[in-house]
Amino acid sequence: TELDACLIDLSTQTSVSRKVAxxxxxxxxxxxxxxxxxxxxxxxxxxxFYLDPDSLKQSRCVSWEWNNFIMYRMxxxxxxxxxxxxxxxxxxxxxxxxxxxxxxxxxxxVMSMECDEQTVYCGLSNGG
Numbered sequence: 001t002e003l004d005a006c007l008i009d010l011s012t013q014t015s016v017s018r019k020v021a022x023x024x025x026x027x028x029x030x031x032x033x034x035x036x037x038x039x040x041x042x043x044x045x046x047x048x049f050y051l052d053p054d055s056l057k058q059s060r061c062v063s064w065e066w067n068n069f070i071m072y073r074m075x076x077x078x079x080x081x082x083x084x085x086x087x088x089x090x091x092x093x094x095x096x097x098x099x100x101x102x103x104x105x106x107x108x109x110v111m112s113m114e115c116d117e118q119t120v121y122c123g124l125s126n127g128g
Contacts, residue, residue: 029062032044032047032066035047036065036069041069041073044069044073045073045074045080048069048070048074049074049080049083049084049087052091053088053091056070106124106126108124108125108126109124109125110122110123110124110125111123111124111125
């Protein structure tokens with residue numbers, strides 16, 4: 001079955017990623033449900049571990065079972081929490097740098113900062 005093929009390939013994350021990417025969302029959820037039915041916690045952890053942060057967060061919304069697994073068997077596990085934190089920190093440090101397109105030198109102190117996906121806004125000591 002497709003589930004068995006993916007379980008055999010779990011040791012090579014890229015191979016699994018390619019196979020899963022070719023599947024429909026329903027097929028992907030069926031595989032995950034098969035892993036849950038067989039209580040294959042280690043395999044489930046590996047699947048969730050390789051998701052990007054947004055996908056991991058979205059996975060919590062799929063079902064009560066997925067949410068509880070992520071929250072209690074991953075985040076509440078010292079080992080897996082440490083692995084997740086290291087991975088997230090590594091992604092943050094190694095991500096593509098955004099070029100600075102404008103940097104005004106005002107001589108004022110930055111009092112606060114806010115940002116969105118494209119811009120960083122600074123509140124200056126002179127109110128600017």
